[in-house]
Amino acid sequence: MFFSILTVVLLVLSSSTYAAGKILVKQGSRGESVRQVQELLIEKGFLSGKADGICGQMTVDAIKLFQRENHLEVDGICGAVTFEALKKAPHHDPKFAAEHHPHKGEAVYVEATAYSAFDPGNGPNTASGTPVRHGVIAVDPSFIPLGSRVYIPGYGEAVAEDIGWGIKGNIIDVAFDTHEEALMFGRQELEIYIIEYGE
Secondary structure (H helix, E strand, O other): OHHHHHHHHHHHHHHHHHHHHOOOEOOOOEOHHHHHHHHHHHHHOOOOOOOOOEOOHHHHHHHHHHHHHOOOOOOOOEOHHHHHHHHHOOOOOOOHHHHOOOOOOEEEEEEEEEEEOOOOOOOOEOOOOOEOOOOEEEOOOOOOOOOOEEEEOOOEEEEEEEOOOOOOOOEEEEEEOOHHHHHHHOOEEEEEEEEEOOO
């Protein structure tokens, strides 16, 4: 009986050790491993928002940026090598992502909220007729013209394709593919970069 219990305990411990050594976080992954990676990315300054345990495009982009800046294979997947490098990496200022983006442009300060096509009251399309998706922002066209391309630290590049009744002045609404990702982003004050102005 004692031997059987000891065997079970050893198997559980070895499985936990194996799981810890074989971490794999990629697009669509969910769970505690994702949350752990997100917390490290946030701590190191590569990701903004809260760790929700869901690996969406925002988390993938943050992993890619970390990999690029640390001379790792840039695939957006956090495996054992990337995870170990992430644990040992120094903290970076939140502006790090923008400063190291290859397409720096004019910096503007905005109050950013988030939305998705799955939020209550929202439809599937933008004011421009395109799908609401990651890579789209809603703007006040008098502040950022429709069609403008921007870079948002921790999110990536986006195009101004949408407008909204509550979007006035330096407020933008950042689109996500899921309601959960939008909730994770929440409301933030950010410095974003205008790569190219729309007409």
